[in-house]
Amino acid sequence: MARRTSILTALIGGLTLSACSGGIVPSSNPPSFNAEAIEYDVAGNCYGRDVTPAVIETVTEHVMVQPAMVTSDGTVTSQAVFRTVTRQAILRERREVVFETVCPQALTQDFVASLQRALRTRGTYSGPINGIMDDATQKAIQTYQRQEGYDSSLLDIRTARDFGLVAISAEDLQN
Numbered sequence: 001m002a003r004r005t006s007i008l009t010a011l012i013g014g015l016t017l018s019a020c021s022g023g024i025v026p027s028s029n030p031p032s033f034n035a036e037a038i039e040y041d042v043a044g045n046c047y048g049r050d051v052t053p054a055v056i057e058t059v060t061e062h063v064m065v066q067p068a069m070v071t072s073d074g075t076v077t078s079q080a081v082f083r084t085v086t087r088q089a090i091l092r093e094r095r096e097v098v099f100e101t102v103c104p105q106a107l108t109q110d111f112v113a114s115l116q117r118a119l120r121t122r123g124t125y126s127g128p129i130n131g132i133m134d135d136a137t138q139k140a141i142q143t144y145q146r147q148e149g150y151d152s153s154l155l156d157i158r159t160a161r162d163f164g165l166v167a168i169s170a171e172d173l174q175n
Contacts (some may be wrong), residue, residue, distance in 0.1 A: 037154060038101060046103035048154035054094040060086045097150055100157040102166065107133055107155075111165065115155065118163035119144060 039047045061084070068080040102111075109131030116137055119125035125140035138153035145152060145159055160166040 038104060046101045047098050048101040048152055050097045050099065050150045050152040052095040052151060054090055055092040057089050057091050058086060059089050060084060101154045102157060102160050114165055
């Protein structure tokens with residue numbers, strides 16, 4: 001019994017010490033959860049997916065089941081009877097958008113630093129220009145792109161082109 005108690009005490013102590021380590025988690029470039037969200041086509045282009053959930057509203061209405069009974073002189077002989085009905089109404093359907101994104105291998109430290117400067121210039125990033133695709137950089141990307149109509153922290157190729165970070169294709173020049 002004493003051995004179990006000492007093992008349990010050591011385990012709790014280890015967990016306590018690990019909790020005090022400052023919570024520093026090394027970030028990858030790009031973070032692994034974003035890399036999993038990227039799909040590749042046969043030409044090696046990268047694509048991200050933005051899913052906008054449906055917006056559903058709960059509507060409560062009072063529906064008349066029986067109208068009031070009123071005599072010819074205006075006297076109400078019985079009140080109207082209502083029933084409360086609650087239903088769901090879809091205000092906006094669920095939407096899934098696939099968009100071309102900058103591939104993870106292109107997200108070098110220099111590229112990300114240029115991205116951070118571009119985001120800072122547009123007022124969505126206030127963190128350090130360090131070339132690390134950290135949470136602050138991803139939130140800034142998402143904030144900027146949300147203003148453009150899609151809600152993703154993956155860098156859309158159109159945003160990268162607008163920032164001058166990737167070459168504009170000949171097809172885009174003609175349009």
